[in-house]
Amino acid sequence: MKTLIIGPSWVGDMMMSQSLYRTLKAENPAVEIDVMAPAWCRPLLARMPEVSKALPMPLGHGALAIGERRQLGKQLRQEQYQQAIVLPNSFKSALVPFFARIPIRTGWRGEMRYGLLNDLRVLNKAAFPLMVQRYVALAYSKQRISCAEDIPQPILWPQLHVSQTEIDTTTAEFSLNNNRPVIGFCPGAEFGPAKRWPHYHYATLANSLIQQGFQIVLFGSEKDREAGEEIVHALPAELQPHCHNLAGSTKLDQAVILIAACHAIVSNDSGLMHIAAALNRPLVALYGPSSPDFTPPLTHDAKVIRLITGYHKVRKGDAQQGYHQSLIDIQPEQVLAELQLLLTSKESR
Structure with missing residues (x-):
């Protein structure tokens, strides 16, 4: 047919x-x-x-x-x-x-x-x-x-495949440091900051991870570039070289390859979150007004963090800079703890 x-x-x-x-x-x-x-x-x-x-x-x-x-x-x-x-x-x-x-x-x-x-x-x-x-x-x-x-079970979840050759070529093209494993952040989201974890929380998490020996890569479209710059500039000057803002600098296929190269991903509820899930990357997914009950990441290697229930149709957050309070309340320490559990589980397999 x-x-x-x-x-x-x-x-x-x-x-x-x-x-x-x-x-x-x-x-x-x-x-x-x-x-x-x-x-x-x-x-x-x-x-x-x-x-x-x-x-x-x-x-x-x-x-x-x-x-x-x-x-x-x-x-x-x-x-x-x-x-x-x-x-x-x-x-x-x-x-x-x-x-x-x-x-x-x-x-x-x-x-x-x-x-x-x-x-x-x-x-x-x-x-x-x-x-x-x-x-x-x-x-x-x-x-x-x-x-x-x-529906016959299990449902066949999305699966994207990237070769090691593609990863080696693309990471070299963007001058990523091979001596530091990569953690990817996807700090953007459609409809503005209401679905975004605050940039200052991302910066706090990046600070901890860089001090542990990781490098951070920020993904997104051109409209997410400003949010990425806010994260970079919130870091101490000596740590900023280990945080690469690639939002708006990659084509979609390059972003897919670089996400595949990451040891793990931290993401808002966004399209890139679903790409990370399809690439089977360990993933911490941060939800606020949108609901994982409808569009969760389709992978066994994800931890969803959400502090409220139900669906809230919000286009602008109710707190400073347009963030939603439920996302402000997710603390970097909680995200770091979940991320470390995912990385430990991956290493033990």
Whole structure:
């Protein structure tokens, strides 16, 4: 079967969607999977062996552009897809498979997509509490899967692979000191500082780790660079050379390789957190208003730290500099203790 996936538009969601691709391949090894997603996704999709082709979605995240989507669909008719699976819940995301006249068009009901999808699923959120469960359920018929407990276990979690040659080349390119093991920090997060652990806590943790013989690498996009600089400059001057702010300086694929080179990762709830999980890096994941009950890191080598319960739709924190109090209250000493336990467990294997 030749299958088109309309993929998500966020890093974390794209990583979790790999569980669907792995499940489709496990159920039918002959399936050919193409994924249509924003062009920036290509470095991730290229590391997913289940994906045959990454098709760029040229339209922006918020653009309806019905005419352009109709043209995209017409162009895809020659591919003769037998099924499309639409992962985003928006109306517009279901248009291309409809215009492509793909016979089976599967997805959750979302924004009133009757007719656009003809294999329509009605989501009971309580029955599928995790996003990854909602993705994987679409690999099966709706008669077979009515709740998360019906999904064959274990769910195939995302897995990215990086070679040692890639690690050696890329760490040399960024002049990382081979004499000090690397701990990666991912201090950014979408929607601003409300989902970020405070930079001064990251700096305190970096201080302790550098004094223990580690070097710190800060990952993120260009918009996270300022937060990285705040961490570096909060360190004593003599320790700053051991803290490298690469936010905005790496392409996505370079960041994936460098995260694979890390002995461990400390991260906010972010897309890079899900990449670290897929690379099986020991991971301390810090949550505030967003909830690990919906999008936890999918790895056995993670420790989630969160001091509140429930989901809080917060775009700006309630404390100084826009941080959320629940993240301010997570102390560096607690994070360091959990990180050391993860590293000790890794070394004992």
